[in-house]
Amino acid sequence: MPGLTIGELASRAGVNRETVRYYERRRLLARPPRTMAGYRVFPDDAVDRLRFIRHAQALGFTLEEIRELLGLRLDERSSCEQVRARATRKLADVEAKIAALKRIRRVLGRLVHACETRRPTAPCPILESLAAPDARARKEEVQ
Amino acid sequence: MPGLTIGELASRAGVNRETVRYYERRRLLARPPRTMAGYRVFPDDAVDRLRFIRHAQALGFTLEEIRELLGLRLDERSSCEQVRARATRKLADVEAKIAALKRIRRVLGRLVHACETRRPTAPCPILESLAAPDARARKEEVQ
DNA sequence: CTACACCCTGTATGCAGGTACAGGGTCAAG
DNA sequence: CTTGACCCTGTACCTGCATACAGGGTGTAG
Incomplete structure (x- = not known):
């Protein structure tokens, strides 16, 4: 069954739980679906996304720039x-x-x-x- | 006549005056000699040093790391x-x-x-x- | 059922890297 | 000898990027 809790995601990506929520607020991570109880359920590839963010940061990109980079994959044909x-x-x-x-x-x-x-x-x-x-x-x- | 005031240095390097003093405190810039009145007098090549700092920052180096990088040029034969x-x-x-x-x-x-x-x-x-x-x-x- | 490890939101705190005064001195032009 | 643009030190403040609670709900093992 695919889907990670915030804690699993954070530990797999090697970041703090709070950082995951922070990135969601900053819109570097899409708002994930929730369980009935309101728990976030992340897709497995969110781990890659988090790792990418950390790599890009180490290279001097700001979170805003990283958001733009990541945004490049979400486009529709019109754009x-x-x-x-x-x-x-x-x-x-x-x-x-x-x-x-x-x-x-x-x-x-x-x-x-x-x-x-x-x-x-x-x-x-x-x-x-x-x-x-x-x-x-x-x-x-x-x- | 060589020697820059802090204001001249800052404007040539494109940084804030306060930033120059901050870097001196953080020891990215050597403490320059002073005039009798206490004014800092920077060597002309301090401009290059400041530009290097900015470049290195854009590449993801912290000020501490940049200080180390810059320190590599100040060594004596013993080290x-x-x-x-x-x-x-x-x-x-x-x-x-x-x-x-x-x-x-x-x-x-x-x-x-x-x-x-x-x-x-x-x-x-x-x-x-x-x-x-x-x-x-x-x-x-x-x- | 209760203990315990999770999860939630919201707000506060911390660190790096600046930036902005306050309060005061210096100096060249007029 | 005043005015304006500079300089000094010291301290307070700001932004970006997290990180840490506080106060409360969830869920599962014993």
Whole structure:
């Protein structure tokens, strides 16, 4: 018999029960059907949805943005063009985030490599370009 | 003549003056030298540092994590091994973020493409896999 | 039937990350 | 030497995102 109570859902997704209700209020989760007693009954895939929300948050999306992302799957044929436009915009956001993270990754990778291969007398190299993704001039200040 | 007042710095970096002071308290910015009157005098590259902070925040790093990232450039030769370890850990964080964003990108890309190529009578396709980042890539999950 | 672990709504509280004064000093232009 | 735009410290307040009760109902094992 499919259907989760709020407690089962919360523990499967690794979130607090209150957080589930909070997401429902914020409309990141659809209002689920209820039992006669008023208990929420969630579909099994609500677990995936919750996990997606947590992942997306860790990537810097706000709950509002995540709601929009999730909203992209609920559209009717009439709104297809609008959905495509929103998806395209989100895609651009995601591309930008990936590019920025890749810059950070490159700099961190160089730092690790330089630290591994440094000659004993050399000081650990300064991570000069971390502070400015698109600029590169730097000197060091000792706090 | 190098050196910025807090107001100049804030407007160049596009942040609030109070935010600059807040970051100084949180030690994301070094305490700058002062004039005789007690005014802060920031080096020009503080602008880059502030911009980096904003970028990193948009990518889901907390201020504390950003402080650590920025701290990687201030090390002395004595702490090289420790710096390498921290950089390696951060690198793993960044890799994970990139991987998660790529999953989202793939799904969004498919959605856009499907919307573009759908036949007029077909309903706009449902983005069913958005709620579960990637069925294949999800057996273990660490946060 | 009662104990206990759940569920409900509603409101209050907490933490991170800012933002906004209050009350006061600095300084260049007019 | 006053005016206005800045700066200082300190503290209070706000928003987003939860999290924690309070006060009460539900349901099932013993």
